[in-house]
Amino acid sequence: MSSFVPSTSLLLAMLVATGAAAQSADGTFSSNQRFVPKNGEVLYRSICQGCHMPDAKGAVGAGKFPALARNEKLEANGYPVFVVLNGLRGMPGFGLYLDDEQVAAVVNYVRSHFGNNYRDNVSAGDVKAAR
Numbered sequence: 644m645s646s647f648v649p650s651t652s653l654l655l656a657m658l659v660a661t662g663a664a665a666q667s668a669d670g671t672f673s674s675n676q677r678f679v680p681k682n683g684e685v686l687y688r689s690i691c692q693g694c695h696m697p698d699a700k701g702a703v704g705a706g707k708f709p710a711l712a713r714n715e716k717l718e719a720n721g722y723p724v725f726v727v728l729n730g731l732r733g734m735p736g737f738g739l740y741l742d743d744e745q746v747a748a749v750v751n752y753v754r755s756h757f758g759n760n761y762r763d764n765v766s767a768g769d770v771k772a773a774r
């Protein structure tokens with residue numbers, strides 16, 4: 644058996660694979676670390692559920708993550724927009740990583756799911772005005 648000598652094309656393939664791994668495996672992040680998905684549910688699953696839990700009922704443990712499910716504070720639609728853009732104490736803001744459309748999508752998703760039934764959706768324009 645001859646010893647293993649990688650060919651140029653194999654080396655190239657390995658380099659490309661390493662580059663791809665430096666980004667996120669599931670494509671959640673773009674190469675400049677902004678979130679790609681525009682869909683509110685996908686954004687919730689990618690960003691929010693890690694802290695607020697998949698059922699949005701929150702958690703108490705290493706920190707206190709409030710429930711977004713059946714949360715009356717979501718009634719005023721400017722409030723969740725503000726929190727997602729700027730953060731709130733233990734929650735980081737996502738204003739730098741999400742565009743106006745994405746903030747509106749994830750806020751509208753949370754306000755119309757998990758037992759919340761607020762119909763007055765926010766628009767990308769509302770988010771832009773809140774920045």
Ligand code: HEC
Binds near residue numbers: 687692732734
């Ligand atoms: C790193 C953990 C973390 C992530 C990720 C996160 N949050 Fe939070 N969130 C928190 C914490 C902690 C608080 C409570 C802050 C406080 O009151 O001190 C909070 C509070 C909130 C509140 C205010 C709730 C209330 O009752 O006042 C809203 C709304 C909210 N988050 C929405 C979201 C949305 C939407 C996302 C996804 C875009 C998200 N959060 C992602 C940790 C997180």
